[in-house]
Amino acid sequence: MKEIILIKNGELALKGLNRATFEDVLIKNIRKRIKPLGEFEYRKEQSTVSVVPISDDIDMDEVSKRVGRVFGIARYSRALQVSKCMDEIKANAPKYLENQLRFARTFKVEAKRSDKKFPLTSPEISAEVGGAILSAFPNLKVDVRNPEIIVTVEIREKFAFIRGNQLVGAGGLPTGTSGKATVLISGGIDSPVAAFMMAKRGLTLNAVHFASPPYTSPQSEDKVHRLLKQVAAYSGSITLFTVGFTEIQEAIRDNCPEDMFTLIMRRFMMRIASAIAEKEDSKALITGESLGQVASQTLPAIACTDAVASMPVFRPLIGNDKNEIITVSRRIETFDISIEPFEDCCTVFTPKHPKTKPTLQMLEEAEKSLDIDALVSSAVENTKVTVVRF
Ligand code: ATP
Numbered sequence: 001m002k003e004i005i006l007i008k009n010g011e012l013a014l015k016g017l018n019r020a021t022f023e024d025v026l027i028k029n030i031r032k033r034i035k036p037l038g039e040f041e042y043r044k045e046q047s048t049v050s051v052v053p054i055s056d057d058i059d060m061d062e063v064s065k066r067v068g069r070v071f072g073i074a075r076y077s078r079a080l081q082v083s084k085c086m087d088e089i090k091a092n093a094p095k096y097l098e099n100q101l102r103f104a105r106t107f108k109v110e111a112k113r114s115d116k117k118f119p120l121t122s123p124e125i126s127a128e129v130g131g132a133i134l135s136a137f138p139n140l141k142v143d144v145r146n147p148e149i150i151v152t153v154e155i156r157e158k159f160a161f162i163r164g165n166q167l168v169g170a171g172g173l174p175t176g177t178s179g180k181a182t183v184l185i186s187g188g189i190d191s192p193v194a195a196f197m198m199a200k201r202g203l204t205l206n207a208v209h210f211a212s213p214p215y216t217s218p219q220s221e222d223k224v225h226r227l228l229k230q231v232a233a234y235s236g237s238i239t240l241f242t243v244g245f246t247e248i249q250e251a252i253r254d255n256c257p258e259d260m261f262t263l264i265m266r267r268f269m270m271r272i273a274s275a276i277a278e279k280e281d282s283k284a285l286i287t288g289e290s291l292g293q294v295a296s297q298t299l300p301a302i303a304c305t306d307a308v309a310s311m312p313v314f315r316p317l318i319g320n321d322k323n324e325i326i327t328v329s330r331r332i333e334t335f336d337i338s339i340e341p342f343e344d345c346c347t348v349f350t351p352k353h354p355k356t357k358p359t360l361q362m363l364e365e366a367e368k369s370l371d372i373d374a375l376v377s378s379a380v381e382n383t384k385v386t387v388v389r390f
């Protein structure tokens with residue numbers, strides 16, 4: 001007797017993608033994620049992918065938690081594999097599903113037989129297992145129309161499987177099926193959420209972080225690392241490029257009009273991130289910007305930063321309020337890290353009255369005295385690479 005994980009095809013987000021490739025990528029992603037927990041076998045039957053533990057004492061709660069964070073799965077189930085013997089099924093169903101059944105008021109049993117030689121018919125199996133559950137939980141009632149818990153008993157070729165209600169998966173598309181993108185990650189609340197949202201659409205992630213020591217501290221780099229680790233629990237490992245930004249920020253401070261500091265700095269971020277992304281075959285940038293949230297995120301400001309990016313810039317939070325962003329950040333457990341008080345390079349040399357209606361001409365004029373190409377290539381060359389594993 002052991003517990004397994006079942007993922008039904010109907011619960012995969014398949015539209016428009018080749019099913020076989022999709023399933024293979026999904027299985028590869030699950031495999032990577034749970035490999036440290038023990039040895040598993042993966043069975044692909046017509047309509048189901050099963051994850052079956054081979055080694056003993058695997059922590060199935062942890063397996064289930066990790067599978068619940070793999071993109072591409074809308075719902076999945078934990079199921080108990082037992083021998084095809086009615087006594088064993090009846091004895092185990094109430095025990096195995098105790099946590100779900102104890103607090104429910106109504107349930108029903110659905111039986112499925114792919115082994116047509118099994119001595120009982122599906123209605124007979126349902127009736128017997130239903131009876132066993134009712135005697136274990138006398139307060140429960142059967143409701144065939146709208147039950148709180150659906151207990152499914154499946155009789156297959158070698159084994160029988162018992163499962164209760166399905167669990168909600170992470171949704172989205174399997175990581176890697178949409179290509180690769182580079183997220184500009186700060187230590188704030190927004191960019192880790194933006195990274196999570198785009199990884200959900202099947203993108204593999206790289207990340208770029210700008211650090212300005214000594215104005216920013218080693219702790220703020222560590223914070224970014226920990227934020228990415230939370231995102232990597234969903235997206236898989238992330239390659240992080242940490243760019244030294246001090247020289248550029250000082251050049252801006254010394255040579256440019258104060259009210260444009262932030263915008264000029266953001267344009268440098270876009271240029272450098274584009275250059276790093278191109279080298280890594282990454283086809284888009286991702287930021288945590290939300291329209292109008294701060295002076296550098298007004299429409300004219302965004303137009304000016306976009307103008308220097310060499311690839312599409314995805315801003316998945318553009319239409320979200322802060323509250324909505326915070327809800328997601330709590331769910332993916334980045335919020336508590338994001339609110340730790342460390343300086344970001346954005347808060348160094350911030351203008352007292354930033355321009356909210358810039359034009360491209362104004363910015364190009366303001367940047368004139370800087371040797372943009374030299375500053376960008378020197379920053380790209382002096383980049384530190386680390387891999388953040390889930
Ligand atoms: P966040 O909460 O993500 O820091 P924010 O609301 O503080 O966002 P800004 O500081 O204006 O907004 O930054 C806007 C976006 O620019 C961020 O979401 C992020 O994508 C990028 N960004 C800001 N600072 C950095 C940094 N130090 N390194 C890399 N990207 C950054």
Ligand code: MG
Nearest residue numbers: 186188344346
């Ligand atoms: Mg920020």
